[in-house]
Amino acid sequence: MTTMDLLFTPLRLRDVGLRNRLGLPAMSTYQAAPGNLPDPHWHLAHYQTRSIGMGLVVVEATAVAPEGLATPNDLGLWDNAQTKALTEVAEVIAAQGAVPALQLSHAGRKASRTRPWGEGADAPLAEADGGWVPLGPSPVAFADGYRVPAEMAPQQIDTSIAQFAAAAARAVTAGFRAVELHAGHGRLLHSFLSPIANRRTDAYGGDFDHRTLLLRQTVRTVRAALPDGLPLLVRMSCRDFLPGGWTLDDTVRLAPLLAADGADLIDCTSGGVARPETRPTGPCWQAPYAATIRHKAGVPTAAVGKITTLGQARDLLTDGTCDLVLMGRQLLVDPMLPARNLPDLAPAPYRRALATTAAAGDGHLPPEL
Ligand SMILES: Cc1cc2nc3c(=O)[nH]c(=O)nc-3n(C[C@H](O)[C@H](O)[C@H](O)COP(=O)(O)O)c2cc1C
Known part of the structure; x- marks a missing residue:
């Protein structure tokens, strides 16, 4: 088998087959329509284009509850209108031959922020603009100037687990064939793992077993809400970059439990x-x-982060780093990258354009024109 074959070799996760090992990671676009609905003029075109030639497309962080929105411009999935509208997003991805996945998120203490561009970007959302007090494991703010989160009561923790499960069931109804839990980047599930954010002394804080309890319960409950044949992915921040934080060893220990x-x-x-x-x-x-996680914990992994060429992706698969390669910003700006390199992956009209421009080398029009 050649190395190129491995990149474009199908990957099976439970009953779901990915046609190749290239995926788009969840990338928030902050373009939701009122009601935290997908905007047909944005999300359908965006995700359709980014599905060309891809094995997996993970739709951006989608909040499981209103208080879990990172920004007011995020997608949400707690009501029927959202479920119905997301059906079309799943459809345009599947129509291009990619597997549609949805990332479920609760932003925790990083909720109630502005989007990362424009006036007042990347800041706590003012009350006058609809800001709210976020929820977190402990009353410790994400950063200077950010709201101190309300410490979640056990009842609120139970509610959040149920919200994840309900949203997962909605994702399946909408036609998604995989669900990813966002347990990274300081969002709710990560914040419980990390001693930086979690100072609790009850069952959900303290040692490793207690700090990991929320994520483990959430994985189990979401798993039970999904059909057996559909895969559940977990996005983890494998380490914090702060002293006393969550470590790579912690992730190696947790991965097989998850x-x-x-x-x-x-x-x-x-x-x-x-x-x-x-x-x-x-x-x-x-x-x-x-x-490290793949080898030490024996759990399949996806690699992500400044992977910008198919050569890099192929090397990561060939050297056994990971089972799946995710390419984020590169595919936002260059969604034809996979199909340009393997024209068979392109829809017919583009395939012909690739053949008649690239192969001739001089840009000749097809003979019938
Ligand atoms: C604009 C933007 C939005 C992002 N949104 C999300 C998100 O919704 N969920 C998530 O887990 N990561 C998100 N990320 C992180 C990406 O999924 C990815 O891990 C990161 O960009 C590194 O990969 P890259 O170097 O290929 O872009 C986002 C990154 C960017 C730049």
């Missing part, structure tokens, strides 16, 4: 639990986390 609870793949990101933090960067910079 797999036993019903998770099928760990999507390996990092950081984001508090500010300020300094993250390293560089080509494929987070891939070593995916490799």
Whole structure:
């Protein structure tokens, strides 16, 4: 088998077959219509285009409850109108041959913010603009100037688990064939894992077993809400970049427990639990986390982070770093990248354009014109 074959070799997760091992990670676009609905003029075109040639497309962080919205411009999935509207998003992805997945999120203490561009960008949302007091494990703010979250009561924790499960069931109704839990970037599920944000002394805080309880219960409950044949992915910040934070060793320890609870793949990101933090960067910079978890924990992984070429993606698969490669910003700006390299992946009209421009090399029009 050639190395190119591995990148474009199908991957099976439970009963779901991905035609290749290339995926779009969840990327918030902050373009939701009122009601936290997909905007047909944005989301349908956006996701259709980014599904060309892809194995998996994970639709952006979608809140399981209004208080779990990171920004008012996020998608939500707690009512019937949202379920119905998301059906079309799943359809345009599937129509291009990619598997549609949905990322479910509760932003926790990072809720109630502005989107990352425009006036007043990337800041706490003012009360006058509809801001609210976010929920978190402990009354510790994400960063200076951010609201102190309300410490979640056990009843509110139970509610959030039920909200994740209800949203997962809605995602299936809408036609998504995989669900990803957002347990990274300081959102609710990550904030319970990390001693930086979680100072609780009850069953949900303290040592490893207690800090991981919420994520484990959520995985089990969501698993039970999904058909057996559909995969459940968990996006984790594999480490914090702060002293006393969640570590890669913690992730290695937790990953097999999550797999036993019903998770099928760990999507390996990092950081984001508090500010300020300094993250390293560089080509494929987070891939070593995916490799460590895959090898030490024996759980399938996805690698993500500054993977910008198909050559890098192929190398990561060939050297056993991961089972799936996610390409974010590169595919936002260059969605034809996979099909340009393997024209068979392109829809027929584009395939012909690729053949008649690239092959001739001189831009000749097809003979019938
Ligand atoms: C504009 C933008 C929006 C993002 N939204 C999400 C999101 O909704 N959920 C998530 O888990 N990660 C999100 N991320 C992180 C990406 O999924 C990805 O992990 C990150 O961009 C690194 O990959 P890249 O270097 O290929 O872009 C976002 C990143 C960017 C730049």
